[in-house]
Amino acid sequence: MTTIKETMEALVLEAYNSPFVRKTIDRPAPKEGEVLVKIMASGVNPLDTKIWNGKAGHAQQPLPAILGLDMAGVVTAVGNGVTNFKPGDEVYGLTGGVAGLQGSLAEYAAVDAKLLALKPANLTMREAAAIPLVFITAWEGLVDRAHVHRGQKVLVQAGAGGVGHMAVQIAKSFGAEVFATVSPSKQEIVKAYGATPIDYTTTTVAEYVEKHTAGIGFDIAYDTLGGATLDASFTAVRNYEGHVLSALGWGSHSLAPLSFRGATYSGVFTLLPMLSGQYREHHGEILREATKLIEAGLVKPLMDNREFTLDNVLDAYTAIEQQTAVGKLVISVQ
Numbered sequence: 001m002t003t004i005k006e007t008m009e010a011l012v013l014e015a016y017n018s019p020f021v022r023k024t025i026d027r028p029a030p031k032e033g034e035v036l037v038k039i040m041a042s043g044v045n046p047l048d049t050k051i052w053n054g055k056a057g058h059a060q061q062p063l064p065a066i067l068g069l070d071m072a073g074v075v076t077a078v079g080n081g082v083t084n085f086k087p088g089d090e091v092y093g094l095t096g097g098v099a100g101l102q103g104s105l106a107e108y109a110a111v112d113a114k115l116l117a118l119k120p121a122n123l124t125m126r127e128a129a130a131i132p133l134v135f136i137t138a139w140e141g142l143v144d145r146a147h148v149h150r151g152q153k154v155l156v157q158a159g160a161g162g163v164g165h166m167a168v169q170i171a172k173s174f175g176a177e178v179f180a181t182v183s184p185s186k187q188e189i190v191k192a193y194g195a196t197p198i199d200y201t202t203t204t205v206a207e208y209v210e211k212h213t214a215g216i217g218f219d220i221a222y223d224t225l226g227g228a229t230l231d232a233s234f235t236a237v238r239n240y241e242g243h244v245l246s247a248l249g250w251g252s253h254s255l256a257p258l259s260f261r262g263a264t265y266s267g268v269f270t271l272l273p274m275l276s277g278q279y280r281e282h283h284g285e286i287l288r289e290a291t292k293l294i295e296a297g298l299v300k301p302l303m304d305n306r307e308f309t310l311d312n313v314l315d316a317y318t319a320i321e322q323q324t325a326v327g328k329l330v331i332s333v334q
Contacts, residue, residue, distance in 0.1 A: 004036070004076050010106035011310055014064045020105070020313060028110035030079035030104065035113050037091060042104035043070030043128035044329040045162060049317045051097065054248075059098040060275055068104030068331070069097040072119055072128035082113045090119040093287060094132035099275045100276030104129075105313060107333060114280040117287035120294040130301040130328035135290045136283055137270045138166035141222055141245035143174070145266035150175025152219035153212070155236055159195055160186040162328060163224040164248055165302050168195045171220075174296040179212055189302065205232045217242055217261070227251060234258040254276070302327035309333075
């Protein structure tokens with residue numbers, strides 16, 4: 001019988017834009033509907049760095065806090081009412097680091113079982129921890145909002161990025177023809193995932209719409225950057241059936257280009273179930289679909305080959321902020 005420690009090591013952020021404090025604290029116990037997970041790996045996202053430096057008020061994370069959005073690990077105990085997981089199960093999910101929920105920069109976490117799914121058998125813990133936020137964000141846009149399907153032409157803005165490379169693979173798995181804007185140095189990445197690369201540094205929107213859609217426009221455009229890229233997406237979709245998606249549509253934009261096409265827009269706010277407590281089960285449902293696609297060989301995370309631990313998390317954050325990472329960065333916790 002495995003003995004579960006009564007305490008755990010965790011990184012605590014006590015003030016924004018400051019070093020984490022490593023502490024030994026009481027290990028949480030799973031409440032009703034929760035599972036206790038021994039965390040093996042913690043994914044790093046640009047949002048993690050924004051929460052750390054106090055520039056993500058929408059994450060509603062008070063301090064002091066244990067950050068870390070994504071995790072992969074092993075179930076060690078289950079709370080009352082949990083029937084779909086058992087001790088020993090390998091799981092992954094987007095589970096905390098916002099809204100006062102404990103994040104994954106710790107040895108253990110008690111998390112809402114609705115947010116979890118069984119880890120894909122063909123991924124390592126590190127690879128699995130790189131999946132949840134970016135896959136869920138891509139899926140909510142393409143599948144839940146735009147109902148992507150075979151025969152469509154899909155444009156993914158920043159196709160080699162975190163959400164972008166997931167969006168490319170999801171759209172391909174549904175039978176769509178995929179095009180991705182990308183810098184010249186990353187064209188081979190999107191080609192390997194089955195997309196046609198578009199060099200946004202040398203090609204205008206009008207030029208690539210003419211070249212790839214005969215001027216008609218794309219059926220779906222997924223903006224993963226916001227700002228001017230979202231404005232560009234409004235002009236890249238076709239009349240009537242065109243659908244623009246954005247995971248960063250938080251600025252002020254003119255809807256005229258979209259309205260004159262009779263096209264539609266959907267925003268994606270992946271944190272909402274954790275912030276509101278509503279529809280959390282859909283995160284688990286999406287990750288179960290992710291597991292199917294990954295185990296079928298249709299989706300694979302792009303990984304940066306650097307390894308980080310709880311001792312040098314800020315080095316990973318610096319790599320994110322300086323945009324030196326190619327692929328997802330992951331913290332090894334155990």
